[in-house]
């Protein structure tokens with residue numbers, strides 16, 4: 549399918565294949581199955597035709613895009629859908645996840661428009677998502693709890709030690725379904741530096757499963773530079789942007 553000029557399109561396919569094989573090798577090395585690891589292509593700042601191109605090439609697993617900015621994401625959802633409907637008769641569409649910070653007052657713009665919100669980090673936001681579900685009579689919104697696993701001052705996310713109390717506070721809301729945990733560890737050029745944080749996330753999820761009795765099936769962690777390490781530590785979703793789409797240019 550031609551949504552982009554050829555040299556760029558084939559470079560995109562090559563980068564995607566390279567990321568897939570890195571993940572497959574990492575899965576194999578830790579005795580895991582690729583079918584249990586969702587690749588979320590983080591597409592913020594990249595144009596709709598590039599996403600349509602990648603969608604039409606995507607093999608194995610559900611094509612999934614993660615976006616960080618509400619306005620950009622909603623426009624792109626429409627643009628990608630119309631490109632695909634035109635050329636593929638809309639046989640299928642990508643799954644969209646929201647991976648950016650959500651301000652409580654923007655909850656109504658994301659609720660029901662993304663299959664999964666990776667970044668629930670306050671009771672106020674949970675309450676606003678619930679309100680949006682009720683107002684529009686939507687199915688329950690699936691979310692992940694963002695954990696500030698490095699305890700960094702400037703970063704969003706709940707402190708790990710508050711996660712259990714938080715789950716107890718929101719589990720009564722049937723409109724908000726907590727499906728697991730997400731983290732962005734402190735950034736380091738050295739991917740190995742992420743390992744202890746990913747290991748801590750794996751342990752936190754185990755502890756929370758035992759204490760809350762919830763299945764918490766998902767662990768969203770790992771980006772371009774450290775996704776293999778995340779897979780070795782049990783990630784069920786990895787969020788890869790740059791290594792698939794190339795560098796981002798911010799307007």
Ligand SMILES: *Cc1c(COP(=O)(O)O)cnc(C)c1O
Nearest residue numbers: 590647771772787788789790791
């Ligand atoms: C941008 C972003 C990514 C992708 O990062 P890359 O280093 O480009 O792979 C992953 N997760 C979140 C939450 C992001 O904002």
